[in-house]
Amino acid sequence: MKGMDMQGMEMKKGDNAKKSAQTKSHNGVGVVKSVDSDKGTISIAHEPVTSMSWPAMTMTFKAKDKAMLEHVKAGAKVEFSFVQSGKDYIVTKIK
Numbered sequence: 001m002k003g004m005d006m007q008g009m010e011m012k013k014g015d016n017a018k019k020s021a022q023t024k025s026h027n028g029v030g031v032v033k034s035v036d037s038d039k040g041t042i043s044i045a046h047e048p049v050t051s052m053s054w055p056a057m058t059m060t061f062k063a064k065d066k067a068m069l070e071h072v073k074a075g076a077k078v079e080f081s082f083v084q085s086g087k088d089y090i091v092t093k094i095k
């Protein structure tokens with residue numbers, strides 16, 4: 001086990017792949033309400049997300065990478081993927 005951890009640290013790509021396999025990803029669709037590119041956050045009025053038992057609501061997500069938000073504008077309908085990280089929800093994909 002120790003050897004595997006060390007290998008993960010050396011191989012960044014493998015480490016990321018391992019993490020994403022452990023963290024459940026959820027998919028949602030909704031309309032962008034606002035984008036804060038400085039903070040790297042995005043507010044989305046999303047439709048129900050059954051995998052989270054969420055009703056439709058407007059909430060703020062964090063972008064995994066601020067650059068992801070460069071092409072996202074308020075009013076746009078988006079499909080996105082996110083993971084839960086503690087009490088934060090991190091958008092990993094958006095289009």
Ligand SMILES: [Cu+2]
Nearest residue numbers: 054057058059
């Ligand atoms: Cu929500």
